[in-house]
Amino acid sequence: MLRAVSHSLLNISAATLRGLVSWFESNKREMPWRNTRDPYRIWVSEILLQQTQVATVEPYYNRFVKTFPNVEALAKAPLDKVLKVWEGCGYYARARNLHKAAKQIVAMGGKLPQSSHELRKLAGIGPYTSAAIASIAFGEAVQVLDGNVERVIARVTCEEGFITEKSVHSKLKATAEVWMQAAVKAELSPGALNESLMELGATVCKPREALCSDCPLKKVCVARKTRDDVTELPRKPVMQTTPHYDIGAAIVRKNGRILITKRPEKGLLGGLWEFPGGKKERGETLEECVRREMREELDIQVEVGTQIASVKHAYTHFKITLHCFECKHVGGEVKLLHVTDAKWVRPSELRNYAFPKADRVVLDILTNS
DNA sequence: AAATCGGGGGG
DNA sequence: CCCCCAGATTT
Numbered sequence: 001m002l003r004a005v006s007h008s009l010l011n012i013s014a015a016t017l018r019g020l021v022s023w024f025e026s027n028k029r030e031m032p033w034r035n036t037r038d039p040y041r042i043w044v045s046e047i048l049l050q051q052t053q054v055a056t057v058e059p060y061y062n063r064f065v066k067t068f069p070n071v072e073a074l075a076k077a078p079l080d081k082v083l084k085v086w087e088g089c090g091y092y093a094r095a096r097n098l099h100k101a102a103k104q105i106v107a108m109g110g111k112l113p114q115s116s117h118e119l120r121k122l123a124g125i126g127p128y129t130s131a132a133i134a135s136i137a138f139g140e141a142v143q144v145l146d147g148n149v150e151r152v153i154a155r156v157t158c159e160e161g162f163i164t165e166k167s168v169h170s171k172l173k174a175t176a177e178v179w180m181q182a183a184v185k186a187e188l189s190p191g192a193l194n195e196s197l198m199e200l201g202a203t204v205c206k207p208r209e210a211l212c213s214d215c216p217l218k219k220v221c222v223a224r225k226t227r228d229d230v231t232e233l234p235r236k237p238v239m240q241t242t243p244h245y246d247i248g249a250a251i252v253r254k255n256g257r258i259l260i261t262k263r264p265e266k267g268l269l270g271g272l273w274e275f276p277g278g279k280k281e282r283g284e285t286l287e288e289c290v291r292r293e294m295r296e297e298l299d300i301q302v303e304v305g306t307q308i309a310s311v312k313h314a315y316t317h318f319k320i321t322l323h324c325f326e327c328k329h330v331g332g333e334v335k336l337l338h339v340t341d342a343k344w345v346r347p348s349e350l351r352n353y354a355f356p357k358a359d360r361v362v363l364d365i366l367t368n369s
Numbered sequence: 370a371a372a373t374c375g376g377g378g379g380g
Numbered sequence: 381c382c383c384c385c386a387g388a389t390t391t
Binding site for chain 2: 384390
């Protein structure tokens with residue numbers, strides 16, 4: 001055990017690390033947040049980049065910093081507006097926590113904390129993000145260990161253990177720490193080492209394709225030397241298949257307006273608006289499901305008309321097909337039984353509200369027909 | 370330690 | 381169409 005770690009520690013030379021960073025300097029992709037030193041913008045970019053690819057993040061980042069140019073602007077904005085800018089980007093707890101942390105920072109005097117330890121205390125900032133901001137924005141010698149860096153180190157050190165095991169994770173982290181110390185001794189900047197390793201993982205040492213001939217670490221990579229297929233590392237347990245649900249949803253119309261409801265602040269799609277509805281139960285038709293959901297969630301009676309859309313969508317732990325029906329409101333005043341808010345909205349105003357992706361598809365069908 | 374929490378891209 | 385990706389928080 002000790003030997004495996006020691007081996008990788010002793011083998012990373014200043015020259016190799018310099019080669020890595022200079023590879024990065026000449027191969028790095030252009031990104032909007034790489035043109036700024038503003039810690040606020042670097043923070044926003046790192047939150048958006050959690051679980052999300054660079055190409056997806058770019059338009060969201062540009063819109064976000066234009067709408068909320070600094071911590072104060074973000075802190076004083078209503079959450080609904082923050083969610084609207086985040087609409088479609090997923091993992092909405094990130095937006096809620098970013099907003100919450102902005103308020104925390106303003107309460108602390110308006111300046112972002114500069115150490116990874118202090119950053120870690122803010123909502124939505126965990127081990128990865130605190131290290132990323134501290135190293136990139138403030139030059140702290142703290143290593144990041146995101147999925148890219150884990151993969152690069154697992155391959156370079158030929159770590160065969162399952163990535164989900166704590167001991168394996170600790171080993172990779174220990175190696176990353178030693179590399180960081182070696183980089184500091186070689187007078188390389190901590191942020192540059194971290195960005196180099198992440199960029200290498202994203203563009204060369206990729207999950208299902210390793211472009212080893214382009215890799216600045218190819219001479220020291222143990223997996224490349226000893227294995228047929230480096231992409232088998234890091235090892236991961238097989239994922240189990242996810243359940244599928246049919247959802248019945250209603251476009252309830254009254255006096256030219258459509259009824260939308262707001263989801264609870266916590267949990268799945270928290271704080272977003274949607275067309276009311278819910279899971280179809282066994283032995284129930286979609287039409288019966290819609291009538292039942294309108295009764296249970298809102299205490300209204302509807303007449304279910306034609307189906308206007310059937311949208312498939314995959315979440316992290318299950319899949320849905322959203323079946324959407326035109327409905328006529330025929331009785332009952334709306335009561336907030338299982339929703340936090342409800343509004344009758346003109347079709348042209350629907351786009352002012354933040355909807356989940358599946359509902360956005362329905363909305364597009366609705367307004368383009 | 371395991372489950373929750375989106376949406377995009379690739380084969 | 382299915383499979384893969386992966387950081388923070390909650391349980």
